[in-house]
Structure formats: structure tokens, C-alpha cells
Amino acid sequence: MLAAVTAPPIARAGRWIESYDGAHGAMIDCSQAVPDHAPPAEFADRLAVAAASPTAACYGDILGDQALRAAYAVHVSRLYDSEIAASRIAITAGCNQAFFAAMLGVAQAGDAVILPAPWYFNHKMTLEMLGIEARALPLQAETGFLPCPNEVEALIDGRCRALVLVSPNNPAGAVYPPELLTELLGVCVRRGLTLVLDETYRDFLAPETGAPHRLFDRTAAREHLVSLYSFSKSYAIPGHRVGAMIAGPSFIDQMEKVIDCVQICAPRPAQAALPWAIPALAGWRDDNRHEIAKRADVFRAEIGRLDGWTLEQIGAYFAYVRHPYRGLSGESVAEALMRNLGVLVLPGSFFGPSQEDHLRIAFANVPVDRIRELARRLALGLAGGLRADDPTHATRTAHG
Secondary structure (H helix, E strand, O other), X not given: OHHHOOOOHHHHHHOOHHHOOOOOOOOEEOOOOOOOXXXXXXXXXXXXXXXXXXXHHOOOOOOOOXXXXXXXXXXXXXXXXXXXXXHHEEEXXXXXXXXXHHHHHHOOOOOEEEEEEOOOHHHHHHHHHHOOEEEEEEOOHHHOXXXXXXXXXXXXXXXXXXXXXXXOOOOOOOOXXXXXXXXXXXXXXXXXXXXXXXXXXXXXOOHHHOOOOOHHHOOOHHHHEEEEEEOHHHHOOHHXXXXXXXXXXXXXXXXXXXXXXXXXXXXXXXXHHXXXXXXHOHHXXXXXXXXXXXXXXXXXXXXXXXXXOEEEEEEOOEEEEEOOOOOOOHHHHHHHHHHHHOXXXXXXXXXXXXXXXXXXXXXXXXXXXXXXXXHHHHHHHHXXXXXXXXXXXXXXXXXX
């Protein structure tokens, strides 16, 4: 069964890098959501001290160090203006582990989980590994890549166990309005499903919009909501692999079984340093959010000047664009952009069916001057030759 699972897309795209000859300067990597800066020096120092501590080499609590669970509980209670106890929190080895564990908690082989398309590819891969049907809910640019509650409900049958959402979205960048999330939780409650909400990029939402949602205020959330989070992007520590889950206490109890079998506990050094970082780095996180918002504005303007390119959605870390090379596969276009221009992006085909005309561009990875350079190179591609009407080029690009 594992052989049938999709190969890791980031690794696949990374193999294209060696084809670039450097003709346009250093490559521009917009393939993966990776902060382009280190964590603050004081945080890095605390991570180093924590790593040198003898306790960091020991097993910790399966559900996470108590200090981090408590600090995170205080933080999310304020963020959502809702009382969230530490007993409802599990600390995981990144958000991908949190999702894997959550799927084991809500479904089993032969069940179905609704996955809006375009989807985050690791979510699809997880379901494939577990023998769970990924029931696609096609989303459209015309509706902002937001799901319609009636369309969700139409997909539910006796095998359906959960609805998975990502907000702000990966890959499309769409931000789900609080009212829509409330409606979708209502559908899940009414039909006996669990809403699994991946909020990895929530710290890049403008604070003036208020809480990302008010779902935790609902009594039904204890039985029907699982919220996931990653510390990777907000704190610039993706390699430390620390994520979090909020769910009802009984669901968290079941997660202890999964985490114990997969990794026993999340990495200890970051768990030791994060209780300080969560409140102490609030201003630093705000500065990063403002910088990424500025990059988004520049990206909008630059893409808007390119003939044939259409920005269909943007938010948090990602832009989802329609490229002008109709008739070529999305993967062949992305590979050619790397080979010919030194621009690494991901094709829409990595994110589900009917996405061949799209590219996901992680614009937040690069500073403003590199975004302008990215646009310059994309314009060169149009002028100098990625052509949908050249079948020999399409074949050469697709097969190397």
C-alpha cells in the first residue's frame, strides 16, 4: 500500500534545482513555506542552553511538557477569547504529526474524510497511508476557494468521519471567515463528523480582524472540533518540529496512544524555550507579520503587471496563480521555470485534480527585492520562451 502513496512533492521539486545553470543569478526558492530569517538571538540562545541541559536528553511527558501546555493554553485562551484548559492541549512533533494523530483518532481504514481541493499534499498522503478515502470537495477561484456548506453536506454519507480545513489555506492562501467556519462546524455537529481545522498560518492574520473564529465558545466543539497548529513558521524553528493540538479532553487522552507509538514526545529543547518565547516574542512576531503583509502587497502589484498571469488568491504565506502556459502540464511548467529561470515554485497538480493551470508560490520566503526579481524573471519566461504551442518543448520539459 505504501508504494501507491504519492511521493513527497517538495523532494520531487528539489530535484529540479540541479538543472539550472545560474544564468539569471541565484535561484529564487518559493517552493516551501520556510522563514527566510533565523529566530531572535535571545531565543536561539535559550534553545542552545535547553539543548545542553541533561533533561533535554530524557523522555518528556507524552502529551508535552506541562510548562508549554500551560503557556500555550494561556495564549490561545486570549487569542480566541475563550477559556481553553491545558488538559485540552497536546504538544506534537510538528503539525504534520498532529494531523496524522488526529486522523487515527477520527477514522479508520475504509472510512472517508472530506478534503477540499486544492489540498495540502501531506494531508492527502496521510489519508492514503491510512487507507482512508480522501473525498475531494472541488473549490473554485470564483468563490475565493472557500467551501459551500451545502456542498460539504452533499458529500456526507455513512462512511464519512471528518471534514479537514486549512485556514489561512495552504496552497490557495484563502482565509476562512469566522461565520463560514461556524456554519461548517454546524454541519459537522448535525451530521456527526469532526471538523479538523489546521491553523498553521493563523499568526499571519491581521489582529484587527479579531479572533480567527469563535468555535471554542461552542459546547459542541469539545466533541466535534480538533484544531492544529505549528510553531515552525511563527517562531522560525521548522527544524525543531513542535506543533500543537486542541481538542476535547477525551480525544486528547486517545492522542497519547498515538504520540507514544510514533515519537514518544516532541523534541525537548524547543519545548523548554517556547514558554518564554510565546509572550516574549509577541512584538517580534508582529513585525514579521507586517513584513509578510508588505511582501504580499508587492507580489500583488508585480504579478498584476505580467501579461497572462492571474493572481487567483493570496494570504498568509502563499499565492495561488494561474500561469499562461495552457496546454502544458503544471509539473512541466514548474520544472521549466526552474531550469530556464532559476525560479522554484510548485505546480498546482501537486495539490489535487484539475489544478494543472496553477502554481503555488510561497512569496513570504523572499524579501521585496527578490519578489521584484521573481516577476522580472517570469516576464522573461513569457518573452523568451516557455510556449504552450511548442510540443517538443513540453516533452523535453516533462521528461528532462
